[in-house]
Amino acid sequence: MTGEPSPKLLSGGNPQIAKGYGDAPVQAYIAAMPGWKSEVGRRLDALVERTVPRVRKAVKWNSPFYGAPGEEGWFLSLHVFTRYVKLTFFRGVQLDPVPPGKSKHPEVRYLDLHEGEFDEAQLAAWIKQASDLPGERL
Numbered sequence: 605m606t607g608e609p610s611p612k613l614l615s616g617g618n619p620q621i622a623k624g625y626g627d628a629p630v631q632a633y634i635a636a637m638p639g640w641k642s643e644v645g646r647r648l649d650a651l652v653e654r655t656v657p658r659v660r661k662a663v664k665w666n667s668p669f670y671g672a673p674g675e676e677g678w679f680l681s682l683h684v685f686t687r688y689v690k691l692t693f694f695r696g697v698q699l700d701p702v703p704p705g706k707s708k709h710p711e712v713r714y715l716d717l718h719e720g721e722f723d724e725a726q727l728a729a730w731i732k733q734a735s736d737l738p739g740e741r742l
Contacts, residue, residue, distance in 0.1 A: 610636060611632065611633075611636040613636070613638060614666060616684060616685040616686045617637075617638045617639075617641070617684050617685070617686060618666055618667075618683055618684040618685070619632075619633050619636035619637060619666065619684065620666055621633045621636065621663045621666060622663070623662075623663060623664050623665075624662065624663050625660075625661070625662045626661060626662070627661050629661075629662065629663040629668075630649065630661045630662070630663055630668045631649075632663075633645070633663050633666075633667075633668050634646055634649055634668070637684055637689075638684070640719045641684050641689050644689050644717055644722060645668075645682070645689070647722060647724075648682065648689075648691075648727070649668075651724060651727055651728055651731065652670050652680070652731055654728075655728050655731045655732050655735070656670070656672060656673070656731060656732070656735045657673070658673040659671065659672070659673065659735070660672070660673060660675075662678075664742065666683075667681045667682060667683045668681060668682055669681045669742070670731075670735075671739050672735045672736070672739060675738070675739045676739060676741055677694070677738060677739020677740045677741045677742070678694060678739050678740050678741075678742060679693070679694055679695065679731075679734040679735050679737060679739050679740070680692065680693055680694070680731065680734055680735075681694075685716075687718060688716040688717055688718045689716070689717045690705075690714055690715070690716050690717075691703075691714065691715040691716075691717065692707075692712060692714055693712065693713050693714070693715070693730060693734050694711065694712055694734075694739070694740035695711050695712075695734060695737040695738070695740065696711065696712055696713025696714070696734070697710065697711050697712075697713055698711070698733070698737055699713065699730050699733045699734060700733065703715045703730065711740075715727075715730075
């Protein structure tokens, strides 16, 4: 056997990945996403990289985070659940159109991606808009 053991999957199939900054921990998280969710993670990560050149990446609290270059905060994160991948737009109420999922935090909006759902044009628009807003410091 070679390499590291596979990451443990937490409740809902979310990969347990150690906190880390840069592309490597995010790629480890994506590779550990179960089933069809890993493809969603790859597509989303590639879309963020195309839309926000030099995007900053990290894994915190077992979730990938994306931040605009030169900024301290984060504009997007994702998390795996049993039936979907949840995207968190930290300043989501300022996006046009506003993503549908409400949060107990007034600025935050969610988007739940289920299998077969990936509107690349809409996601790219939200990612671009979100990356232009002040990031959330977490």
